[in-house]
Amino acid sequence: MKKVLFTAFFCVFLLCLSSGMKEVKAENYRYFQSIEFENEDVVMMDEWPDHQTEAYELKLPRERKMFGWYTYYSCKKEPFKYVADTIYYVKNDGTESIIHTFKYEESEEKTVQKTASGSLKVSGSQTTKNKFKYGLDGELEYEYEETTKSKVTETDQVKVTIAPNSTLYIKVMGEGYFYQGVAKKYFFWAVSKRGAFEYVIITTEYYSIEITQNSVIDSEAEQ
Amino acid sequence: MKKKILLLCVALILFSTIASFSILIYKKYDQVEIISLKREYNCVLSDTETLSIPLYFSKNNSFLTNKKQIESISIINNDNGFISYLEDLKEGDKLTYKNQKYYEFIFILSFKSYEDFSDPVYIKDAKIKITYKNGVIENFLIGNANILFNSNISDNNDFSVLKLSAVTNTIDEMETIVGINLALLNNTENDIVLQRISTKNVLYEFDYNNYLERCIDQKTKLTEIYDNYSYKAISINDERISLIIEPSKSGSLFIPLLYFSEVKYIDKLPIYIEYSLNGEIKTFTIDDFRFMSKGLFVSADGLVKYEYNYYSS
Structure with missing residues (x-):
């Protein structure tokens, strides 16, 4: 049975009253702190050697078509794990404990993240970037039930006590599937769009809290 | 000839009157399908926090999803329950489930009247009970709730x-x-x-x-x-x-x-x-x-589908 790979993305927004608070944006998969593929041969598009797109385009059918796309997957449904950068932290430089409340908004629209090169383009908001333009989306495989994707979801608030001279970190790790390939679009037998595409489907995210004493962080920073 | 024209005019006027009257009194039979998700609600709620409950409706223009039509709302089972306040009713995006389009509505509830408890209140097979101003009462299963009301x-x-x-x-x-x-x-x-x-x-x-x-x-x-x-x-x-x-x-x-x-x-x-x-x-x-x-649908312990039939004018 086809597994439903439909997930949630969790953003942490702030309701912060503390002056020591800072948000670090690391939502796009290309800016994850680390990404580890089960298959060590997988290379992200940003790291492709020169002319890799052209090399993969040779795998596309040679016959020209009146209208429509040819696509070739260089990798499909490759499992990966990632560690996102710290998405949120609050520093308490004071001498008293502070009770900090942070707010979560769960939104599933960021579970699919896409990148394109050449004349292929991705549309969507700055953070979501979740649509390939020119009808390419309809040609690609998404092994999850996009149709049951929810956009408005829950908001949670969590209260945490942060000791004096300490910093609270919210860390995110996750898992997903990686897809990559090249595509050509024909318009009256002429190539109108061409390039490489890449997308990830994030299936699970894991969240953790860590509070570290500032002296430890400061000494690490000095080193 | 004049008689025939007169008769025709009378018949036309009569037909128009009946047709207009029928349109005015005609009530359309309508049906809304509703999906609720069974989940585990483990919460500590302060007096400023809310509980969000998603429900999915096949129509977004019925009284069922009109905040102004809601008289009261509560989380109940056969033995227990809490009265809540509908802070907001947010419409989400359209989604498709088993070839049927649904509109997501998030019922955002607060429980301001409750004082601090030391232990959570457990409600097995909890339902969201919505009472509408037209007298309709609907209950939708939402799973199990284990909620501690405490602000401190x-x-x-x-x-x-x-x-x-x-x-x-x-x-x-x-x-x-x-x-x-x-x-x-x-x-x-x-x-x-x-x-x-x-x-x-x-x-x-x-x-x-x-x-x-x-x-x-x-x-x-x-x-x-x-x-x-x-x-x-x-x-x-x-x-x-x-x-x-x-x-x-x-x-x-x-x-x-x-x-x-x-x-x-x-x-x-x-x-x-x-x-x-x-x-x-x-x-x-x-x-x-x-x-x-993992996402609301994946994490749900089951989906419950309801049908609500009514006549709309």
Whole structure:
């Protein structure tokens, strides 16, 4: 049975009253702190050697078509794990404990993240970037039930006590599937769009809290 | 000839009148399909916090999703319940389930009238009961709710949480929380003895017999670190932890979570800690933290489909 790979993305927004608070944006998969593929041969598009797109385009059918796309997957449904950068932290430089409340908004629209090169383009908001333009989306495989994707979801608030001279970190790790390939679009037998595409489907995210004493962080920073 | 024209005119006027009248009094038979998701609601709610409950409607223009038409709303089962206030009713995006389009509506509820409780209220097979101004009352199953109403859970300064994360395993093809990593800092000038760490939930509880005095990797399979480990249990021995945390020192532990009747998908959990300080038994509650996220439909324990038939003018 086809597994439903439909997930949630969790953003942490702030309701912060503390002056020591800072948000670090690391939502796009290309800016994850680390990404580890089960298959060590997988290379992200940003790291492709020169002319890799052209090399993969040779795998596309040679016959020209009146209208429509040819696509070739260089990798499909490759499992990966990632560690996102710290998405949120609050520093308490004071001498008293502070009770900090942070707010979560769960939104599933960021579970699919896409990148394109050449004349292929991705549309969507700055953070979501979740649509390939020119009808390419309809040609690609998404092994999850996009149709049951929810956009408005829950908001949670969590209260945490942060000791004096300490910093609270919210860390995110996750898992997903990686897809990559090249595509050509024909318009009256002429190539109108061409390039490489890449997308990830994030299936699970894991969240953790860590509070570290500032002296430890400061000494690490000095080193 | 004139007579015929006159008769025709009269017939036309009569027909127009009947047609107009029929249009005015005609009531359209209509049907709305509604989907509710059965989930585990583990929450600590202060008087400023809200509980969000998603429901999915096949139409977005019926009175069922009109906030102004809602008289009252509550979370109930056959024995118990809380009256709540509808803070907001947010419309989400359209989605398709089994070839039927649905509109997502999030019912955002608050429970302002409740005073602080020391224990959560458990509502098995909870329903959201919506009473409309036209007298219609609808109940939709939402799963199990275990809710603590308390606005002062963070007033305890004896501890600080240094680390909090979940260990997840896949059981019967479902990934869920099987234990918690926890590190606590003793902020006092005396020894603190941890005695009990609890979910205060009747469906799953921490296993006091198998805790480790260290944190473990988030993906560690419990069957690999405990001999003959079972994720399920009939009951938990009421033995107590006896982990001493010295003044200004921290203590780390991993404590497994056991499921009683069946394994559930849990993504969010408050943690209740009982400890002794200077001979006095005290409690410390860690707020409901969402440890993992897989999406509402994947995480649902089941979907319940309802049909509501009515005549609309």
